[in-house]
Amino acid sequence: xxxxxxxxxxxxxxxxxxxxxxxxxxxxxxxxxxxxxxxxxxxxxxxxxxxxxxxxxxxxxxxxxxxxxxxxxxxxxxxxxxxxxxxxxxxxxxxxxxxxxxxxxxxxxxxxxxxxxxxxxxxxxxxxxxxxxxxxxxxxxxxxxxxxxxxxxxxxxxxxxxxxxxxxxxxxxxxxxxxxxxxxxxxxxxxxxxxxxxxxxxxxxxxxxxxxxxxxxxxxxxxxxxxxxxxxxxxxxxxxxxxxxxxxxxxxxxxxxxxxxxxxxxxxxxxxxxxxxxxxxxxxxxxxxxxxxxxxxxxxxxxxxxxxx
Amino acid sequence: xxxxxxxxxxxxxxxxxxxxxxxxxxxxxxxxxxxxxxxxxxxxxxxxxxxxxxxxxxxxxxxxxxxxxxxxxxxxxxxxxxxxxxxxxxxxxxxxxxxxxxxxxxxxxxxxxxxxxxxxxxxxxxxxxxxxxxxxxxxxxxxxxxxxxxxxxxxxxxxxxxxxxxxxxxxxxxxxxxxxxxxxxxxxxxxxxxxxxxxxxxxxxxxxxxxxxxxxxxxxxxxxxxxxxxxxxxxxxxxxxxxxxxxxxxxxxxxxxxxxxxxxxxxxxxxxxxxxxxxxxxxxxxxxxxxxxxxxxxxxxxxxxxxxxxxxxxxxxxxxxxxxxxxxxxxxxxxxxxxxxxxxxxxxxxxxxxxxxxxxxxxxxxxxxxxxxxxxxxxxxxxxxxxxxxxxxxxxxxxxxxxxxxxxxxxxxxxxxxxx
Ligand code: SF4
Ligand code: SF4
Ligand code: SF4
Numbered sequence: 001x002x003x004x005x006x007x008x009x010x011x012x013x014x015x016x017x018x019x020x021x022x023x024x025x026x027x028x029x030x031x032x033x034x035x036x037x038x039x040x041x042x043x044x045x046x047x048x049x050x051x052x053x054x055x056x057x058x059x060x061x062x063x064x065x066x067x068x069x070x071x072x073x074x075x076x077x078x079x080x081x082x083x084x085x086x087x088x089x090x091x092x093x094x095x096x097x098x099x100x101x102x103x104x105x106x107x108x109x110x111x112x113x114x115x116x117x118x119x120x121x122x123x124x125x126x127x128x129x130x131x132x133x134x135x136x137x138x139x140x141x142x143x144x145x146x147x148x149x150x151x152x153x154x155x156x157x158x159x160x161x162x163x164x165x166x167x168x169x170x171x172x173x174x175x176x177x178x179x180x181x182x183x184x185x186x187x188x189x190x191x192x193x194x195x196x197x198x199x200x201x202x203x204x205x206x207x208x209x210x211x212x213x214x215x216x217x218x219x220x221x222x223x224x225x226x227x228x229x230x231x232x233x234x235x236x237x238x239x240x241x242x243x244x245x246x247x248x249x250x251x252x253x254x255x256x257x258x259x260x261x262x263x264x265x266x267x268x269x270x271x272x273x274x275x276x277x278x279x280x281x282x283x284x285x286x287x288x289x290x291x292x293x294x295x296x297x298x299x300x301x302x303x304x305x306x307x308x309x
Numbered sequence: 310x311x312x313x314x315x316x317x318x319x320x321x322x323x324x325x326x327x328x329x330x331x332x333x334x335x336x337x338x339x340x341x342x343x344x345x346x347x348x349x350x351x352x353x354x355x356x357x358x359x360x361x362x363x364x365x366x367x368x369x370x371x372x373x374x375x376x377x378x379x380x381x382x383x384x385x386x387x388x389x390x391x392x393x394x395x396x397x398x399x400x401x402x403x404x405x406x407x408x409x410x411x412x413x414x415x416x417x418x419x420x421x422x423x424x425x426x427x428x429x430x431x432x433x434x435x436x437x438x439x440x441x442x443x444x445x446x447x448x449x450x451x452x453x454x455x456x457x458x459x460x461x462x463x464x465x466x467x468x469x470x471x472x473x474x475x476x477x478x479x480x481x482x483x484x485x486x487x488x489x490x491x492x493x494x495x496x497x498x499x500x501x502x503x504x505x506x507x508x509x510x511x512x513x514x515x516x517x518x519x520x521x522x523x524x525x526x527x528x529x530x531x532x533x534x535x536x537x538x539x540x541x542x543x544x545x546x547x548x549x550x551x552x553x554x555x556x557x558x559x560x561x562x563x564x565x566x567x568x569x570x571x572x573x574x575x576x577x578x579x580x581x582x583x584x585x586x587x588x589x590x591x592x593x594x595x596x597x598x599x600x601x602x603x604x605x606x607x608x609x610x611x612x613x614x615x616x617x618x619x620x621x622x623x624x625x626x627x628x629x630x631x632x633x634x635x636x637x638x639x640x641x642x643x644x645x646x647x648x649x650x651x652x653x654x655x656x657x658x659x660x661x662x663x664x665x666x667x668x669x670x671x672x673x674x675x676x677x678x679x680x681x682x683x684x685x686x687x688x689x690x691x692x693x694x695x696x697x698x699x700x701x702x703x704x705x706x707x708x709x710x711x712x713x714x715x716x717x718x719x720x721x722x723x724x725x726x727x728x729x
Pocket of ligand 3: 225226227229254255256257258284285286287288289290
């Protein structure tokens with residue numbers, strides 16, 4: 001039987017299927033959690049300096065190829081520029097030459113891109129004209145494209161040798177990280193050079209490790225106080241009682257957590273899609289409706305440590 | 310309002326490399342990047358001296374340096390520190406995509422502006438002005454284009470944000486001081502597909518470079534200028550009056566968000582790539598024709614019934630100007646080719662097809678002789694394609710040479726044209 005949608009071209013064999021693979025990050029992906037903290041940190045930085053409107057500092061986020069790149073696809077406005085593999089840091093230094101003094105450039109690369117163009121990152125460390133905040137999404141591997149064996153990196157030794165101050169973060173502790181970035185923006189303006197290594201950003205990969213280690217990861221919980229859940233009930237009522245008014249109602253009331261953390265589990269309100277990354281634990285829900293139950297990577301990204309919890 | 314600072318530098322000798330540097334400064338370029346390597350080191354080397362990164366060592370940088378100090382000219386220079394050409398080009402990309410100022414339209418009509426800028430965040434600008442920022446120059450030797458290919462290819466997907474970027478390539482086609490010979494016209498024209506010109510003279514290179522910035526920045530596309538080994542180092546005596554465009558140099562800095570253009574992922578770049586080749590390329594050709602002389606090209610008719618057309622490019626063009634000064638050479642030309650139309654052209658890519666068609670329909674031209682240097686035969690192949698596509702009743706003859714056959718002694722390109 002032929003379907004009206006997507007009719008198979010005549011020359012195609014009956015059993016030939018093309019899977020359309022939507023471009024998006026996995027629910028708990030650490031890259032997106034770091035990005036939230038980078039942006040939230042800027043908001044807090046401006047608030048601390050009591051800057052408003054045009055006086056505020058602005059973030060420019062130059063990323064690299066790989067999963068960090070996917071964030072640029074969403075209409076979430078996280079990534080501002082992505083060009084070629086390994087170019088995040090050096091493109092960032094180009095932007096610094098031509099952007100305004102009120103714009104702070106953060107660059108981000110995966111660990112694969114770090115190895116691909118280590119000299120571009122070294123340039124950012126040595127360029128005396130500007131400060132640098134270079135984030136490394138460290139998933140220990142180039143895993144999403146097939147589990148390649150990586151070239152080992154000792155970030156602490158290499159980054160320090162370039163001249164960076166090294167800071168390691170757990171990508172899922174989003175509030176702690178936002179506070180950290182708030183502090184780093186001031187130091188960037190002081191022309192300091194900082195490399196932030198976000199360890200264990202690939203939740204997909206760590207999820208497999210956890211499963212193999214017999215750890216059952218936890219999941220998010222939304223209480224009835226959630227503005228979206230309440231609003232969904234209201235929409236149901238309107239649909240039932242005043243259907244003509246439905247078209248004037250927005251679809252959602254809040255979605256802050258889902259959009260902020262770029263998480264399908266939250267957007268779909270489906271704990272089954274939750275990877276247990278734990279970012280929800282520190283996410284500042286305006287009504288405190290978000291919580292988490294069970295082990296999460298925000299406690300630790302080490303399977304041995306997680307087993308103990 | 311234009312703000313030009315003019316300085317008479319007095320008589321001095323300028324090389325092709327220094328002529329490019331002069332054109333770049335006259336265009337108000339603020340950010341320069343590159344990676345050293347013969348024969349083009351002196352382009353970025355001049356900027357390094359002028360930016361104060363290394364001492365000034367020659368009359369050109371010493372005198373120009375005084376000018377820049379007096380005017381408060383802003384110049385950033387990153388050279389050997391970039392570590393390779395790919396980084397130099399990526400740094401240049403970052404610097405050129407920041408657009409936070411505007412200039413009035415000079416070359417585009419309103420509809421053409423819609424075509425170039427209509428899908429950017431500037432689309433709503435009522436006066437349809439050109440969003441601009443720092444002009445940027447990136448220079449390296451021919452082999453550098455292989456290293457920088459990743460960044461240069463992506464530049465096409467980021468149009469019109471890469472308008473204002475100029476690339477200077479020093480081609481060592483005969484391998485005088487390189488381990489590999491290469492014709493970069495192939496890469497810049499056929500692979501990167503950006504407007505590409507081959508410069509021919511230290512006396513005129515600065516004007517061509519300056520005018521390329523003016524035109525191609527507005528069209529939103531990077532451009533490349535190529536020099537052969539001989540031109541890079543050849544010096545001529547000139548009396549330069551240098552006109553610095555301070556308005557351009559002091560443009561407002563700032564990055565304007567437009568992730569649909571600046572985040573290069575499949576869903577964003579596919580429509581751009583299509584538009585670049587099917588819509589923008591014809592526009593570039595049209596604008597090149599409209600500004601043919603502005604870009605330093607010339608059509609001359611010798612006699613009234615020309616059956617032949619000569620296209621002379623690069624060093625052939627440089628030597629061809631001798632015909633204007635030497636009646637004996639002109640006689641030899643007419644004897645060999647009869648009445649003839651000569652196109653003295655910097656243009657490597659894209660070729661202004663309609664201009665050729667027009668000349669072929671106007672005159673009884675039977676043969677077009679192409680004189681270019683480089684094994685890639687980039688001009689010849691484009692004209693061949695034009696003739697086939699448009700079914701023109703004319704023969705295209707490839708009379709170029711792959712590279713200058715002599716080292717340390719200049720080859721006579723005019724003899725080649727007249728004797729071949
Ligand atoms: S903990 Fe929160 S952010 Fe992480 S995967 Fe689950 S729902 Fe998404
Ligand atoms: S594969 Fe890993 S790094 Fe890539 S989007 Fe998924 S969780 Fe993130
Ligand atoms: S942030 Fe809080 S209120 Fe808003 S959707 Fe998420 S859980 Fe609900």
